[in-house]
Amino acid sequence: MFVLEDSETGTVAGICxxxxAVGLNDPWYNYRVGTLVHASKELNVYNALPTLFLSNDHTGSSELCTLFLDPDWRKEGNGYLLSKSRFMFMAAFRDKFNDKVVAEMRGVIDEHGYSPFWQSLGKRFFSMDFSRADFLCGTGQKAFYCRTDAKHPIYTHFLSQEAQDVIGQVHPQTAPARAVLEKEGFRYRNYIDIFDGGPTLECDIDRVRAIRKSRLVEVAEGQPAQGDFPACLVANENYHHFRVVLARTDPATERLILTAAQLDALKCHAGDRVRLVRLCAEEKTA
Known part of the structure; x- marks a missing residue:
């Protein structure tokens, strides 16, 4: 777990x-959105039907999870810093992670905790509201879902239209987080959450932009050069005392100049090697 902290006041602003590796101790389930074809030449019938298949395909994958940022801190790149700090850790300790990384996105749920997907599907197998099912999932009891008829393929046409419409869709407040991951290389590959129908994004770990483009540079103490430099992530390589800060600098530099305060925040000294990458992908120009 990682904590976003104001280094001057000690205020905790967020966690991620x-x-x-998921699914090694407790089963990991999601739905794969696929197709079943029913056809008959004699009757001149051909129907390709969208279908949900209960899946364990992501077993063993590494997962991005538990991201929360205090509303007062949702500014000045703090959300990017919090979310992408994980990529810097994965880049530094690549051998500890799987070749695939997944992230379950929050699905469509209203302010009263009503989930169209759960109401039309999950609740038919369980006499509980979505909030209760979500609590069981959040406390590591997701395996209860497999002990139902839901393990059989389910035609989405049997669901309400409202439920069909939210399959693979994110909650409006989750849309920015989805956009951040997609710019890092994550994609929706037709896997959804078994409770709210939200999309599961995935990416090969070595194709994640922040991991792929990060590199080690030597750090020195001083006053950083002034200029119109982009925000960059700077991280140490200390497994037990991992730190990441934001710094405006040239992402292509071979020798990174940081202030004494920045070095102290990173628990680094002049001459150490730190990991550096641009915070956000460069915008493509026409």
């Missing part, structure tokens, strides 16, 4: 986490 990584699961090294």
């Amino acid at each position: 986490a990584i699961e090294v």
